[in-house]
Amino acid sequence: MGLISEKFIQSLQKNKIGVFIMLFAALCTAFGQMFWKLSDGAINVLLMVGFLLYFMGAALMVIAFRFGSLSVLHPLLSIGYVFAVFLGAFFLQEAITMENIIGTVLIVMGTALIGGGDH
Template sequence: MVVSSLFSCTGQFMWKLGATRGVGFIAVGFCLYAVGALLMLIAYRFGELSVLQPILGLSYALSLLMGFIWLGEVISGGRVVGVVAVVMGVALVARSSR
């Protein structure tokens, strides 16, 4: 699910770029998002929904980093606290399944 989240988040990032840079970025974004969705379906075959679905919350952290690194977006303290809370929640849910 972590890899699925990475592909889906990167696909959405490409959509964002495509909004100003052209349809090629949008097409690549759809392909990446589709790979993420297929990986998600595979993961659902082998795991519990109540554990796997929250792991997709990692995309919040990935989006924050992508926006900061490649788009120069500002990261406020509130965003950091929110992302840390999400990541901690994902860790707790994932750990509870063991």
């Protein structure tokens, strides 16, 4: 177990700038999608803000790949789903169900397992 955690820490240290940028990109895209939902399908300011945030997230993803390994950074895109669960609960008063919790835990575990071992 020590070897796995040691590899994980080394991978994070090697890719830390890319990881930080990718997490921020995932947060931007999750906020962008939330604003799309808030726009209620109408062409309005909320929709435009959503597009801007989503574009920022996409641009940040491209930038992040310059600062880390693809095999570590790409799985972090799935963290956007985790952000979406919490944004939905906090801003849209959506219920967090047991299925949401289990899915969120599985996403985080999978992301750590796939992206944590940079070779």
